[in-house]
Amino acid sequence: MDGFPSGEQILAGLSHALMVVDSQHVVSWVNPSGEALFGTSAKNLIGRQIDHVLHFSDPRLDAALTEQDISLTARGVMVSGDERRLGIVDFDIHPLASDSEWRVISLSPMPQDGPILESENSGPSNLAIRAPDILSHEIKNPLAAIRGAAQLLDRQLDESQKPLTQMITAEVERVVNLLNRMQTLSSNQPAQTKAVNIHTLIDRARRSIEAATGQVVKIKDKFDPSLPDALIDPDAMMQVLTNVLANAVDATKHLDNPEIRIVTRYSFGASLSAQGENEAIRLPIQIMVCDNGPGVPAELEREIFSPFVSTKKEGQGLGLALVKKLMRDMNGRIRYDRENQDEMSRFTLFLPVAPKS
Structure with missing residues (x-):
């Protein structure tokens, strides 16, 4: 057919970034979407070692860049270039079927919505779990x-x-x-929310972890007894609390003086605009889970709620990504930071108040 585009023209017109790597792991070709993703020309990328060009938060993905025969697909992973973060992408690497000396890398950017504490006007989660x-x-x-x-x-x-x-x-x-x-999980079905006393759920989560580990979990708690009921899905909230508390237990299990704190309080500070709603939803109920473990490495702090990002060697990096999704389903939010005073790691859960019946 006259005028039919060539294979290279078709590849160049794709919206996701494509790179071709030779048997020495050297970048040999980049399409225009790749140039846009990296913010530089193909000339500056071609001829460089691929593991110098791409950097993942998961070391397993970094290792795959220089594995000649590996075929790998990862969804929703954080990737960086030389000097800047490129964002969350779907990543694929595989040898060419016609010539295994060459490999093709695909990077398809995903929408981002703030991994530490999502913005008030963010829409439904795009997390591909x-x-x-x-x-x-x-x-x-x-x-x-x-x-x-x-x-x-x-x-x-x-x-x-x-x-x-x-x-x-x-x-x-x-x-x-x-x-x-x-x-x-990938759908946006509303959570089955109702009025729940969060202190009851916190105690259930602690007892659940004790039963699973066979040991008493020592926690210093500071609860606000006047806290109103939260409007949450109790099953989803149990999963959130169990996950966050289990992380604190795991982070402190090798310490001589482990310390875990749970604080609940009422604050007027946080709110969000739910999809389809004109008025912001206030999130005054806060649950803070703190521990004196080593914390999250600085380079991972902004990515810990992204899938496949983990600080544990044996971890798959799905727990906190699921926590984020469950919190969003309940119109809540979660944030990670470190306390300045004693450098304890802290996860803060922000929840809405149940309306008075």
């Missing part, structure tokens, strides 16, 4: 067996021992509800 990336529906089968075993055991125990089996049953049901929720 799907249930198949995190959990399989097959998990429900062993969970059903665990619940059935706990119910049978409950019939044989005396009253003093039944709270343990009841906790098992309650936790299994909570996880099943979470699995159901995660199957539609």
